[in-house]
Amino acid sequence: MSRADDIDVRTIAEDEIREWRRALDAGFLRPSPASDHDVADLATHLIPSRTLGAFDKGAPGGSTPVVATFRSFPQELTAVGGTPVPADAITNVTVTATHRRRGLLSRMMALDLAAAKERGDVVATLIAAEYPIYGRFGFGPATHTAQWVVDVPRSGLDRRRPVPDDGGRVDLVDGAEVRRLGPALHERVRAAQAGATNRPERWWRVTTGDLRLDAFPYAERFHAVYGGPSGQVEGLVGYVCEDRWGDDKRPGGELTVKSLIAETPAAERALWHYLCSIDWITTVRSGHRAPDDLLPHLLPDPRAARLVLHADYLWVRILDVVRALEARTYESAGTLVLEVVDPAGLAGGRYRLEAGPDGARCAPTDREPQLTLPVGELAPLWTGDESAVRLAALGRLEERQKGAASVADALLRTSRRPWCPDGF
Structure with a gap:
């Protein structure tokens, strides 16, 4: 040794x-x-x-x-x-x-x-292969992911009417068209999706087969876009299919979504309905989705979408508390004094956050803290994916002032959960 x-x-x-x-x-x-x-x-x-x-x-x-x-x-x-x-x-x-x-x-x-x-x-990010590894370095699970399997015949959708009824349309496109249309769409989507990351040009080349790697054989994909009534592309999906037939000559094809992004609920609805209307497809696997994704409730029978995965996904390590807290928005107004514990000495200290719908100010302070927490627990609070009240109940943060955890939730929780569509 x-x-x-x-x-x-x-x-x-x-x-x-x-x-x-x-x-x-x-x-x-x-x-x-x-x-x-x-x-x-x-x-x-x-x-x-x-x-x-x-x-x-x-x-x-x-x-x-x-x-x-x-x-x-x-x-x-x-x-x-x-x-x-x-x-x-x-x-x-x-x-x-x-x-x-x-x-x-x-x-x-x-x-x-x-x-x-x-x-x-401001932060460091990673996708953790194993849960116990990265907490000791100050990372916390800041977004989660979910996957559903849709039993299409049970869904209740009228598969004879796959065309959107909102004036939009779904069209198949090739990889070159995805590389032309996709980046601008993704930039608009990620601007509205907390937890999303940028996609470099190489991402588009690899996922459309323009750049192929020997270690990871490329599975040819179908690509479809949804164009809204104005003609602007508002949604994009890439998927693969397995052609299966039973002994009774009935189709049992399976479709797996590789990536689906949508700028509007109408685009999301149209693309899922399209995928569930393809002939011979009886099972649709959603791929990685947000844990509060709309998919199950876009079906007349939400039970047709069976949850098969719910797990942590993007882990975040706060490096600059002031810039991180000032970068995000807040739906309500309030003031909070946090004591962040960071044994690595990168982001520890006491900080006073004064925030509201019009903006936020954060600065080091010597005031008595209302909450004390490890830097790793700050990450899911920062992204809006976790509850301070819940963390206090788990013993993962200390409420130094009664009711401070509820104040933190009112400030930091978000209407929709953060989501990172991509691995890296």
Whole structure:
């Protein structure tokens, strides 16, 4: 076993990308070596100065393999009310099975978060593969995701009338049209969706098959858009289908949504009704949706949509409390003094928030706190996805002034839950 001082944690050089990718694949249990094509593609979007590796200098044979991986990239995260805040998006985190429990993740995380704080990022974000890992670094589950399976014949929809009755229309389009129309639509959607992140050009290329990777074979998709009465595209869906037939010659096709975004409720309704009206399709899998998605109640029989997943999704780590709380909007007016506990020393302190529909001001203060909470518990409160009263009942925050948790809920809870449509 290598000693801790035999393992060097540092940023990688460009000529170390292949070795870093090998360790990444090992961490994600992909034993086949990455192709030259995939390594070359990684080199086009990986930022070496924000890509960390743990190099084992004590490995036998004189080699210095990478035994842990970590990288981040710039991202925008939509705060409640639509303001995008700069985020440090963390991904590709692995520790090789032979080198676990040696503090490698802690070392990499500390380096990355310190750099993010220095850059001026308001938050850090990640998608957690396992729940228990990231809370100790100040992250909290700030959005949730849900998935439904729709039993189409039971739904009660009139499948003979799939055309929207609001003057809009649904049309099939190809990948090139999605790349032309999708980015502007997504920008409008994410401006209204707390928890959403930006989609770089590469996202559109990969999800439409314009850029293909050997490690992740592309499944050809159908794409459909909803155009409102004005002709403007208000919704977009990508989906795949499995053609299945029973022994009795009855169709039993299954459709899986890969991505569905809608700017208006009319677009959302039209796209779901369209998907449930396709011939031979008896089952529709929703893919990742918001936990309060409209889908079940767009069906005459909501029980036809069976909930099969409800889980944490986007985790957020607050790096700048003042900017985070001032970036979002508030539906009611109030004042709150928070004591944020952050052992890493990145965002701790006492802060006075004075907020209302006309804006917010937040500043450090020496006043007595009304609530004391770990920085990780601030994240779901900031996105509006959690209740301070509930966290107090769970013992995850301390109410220092009676009724302060209710005051926090009146300020911070939102009418609709935050949602992050994309993984990274």
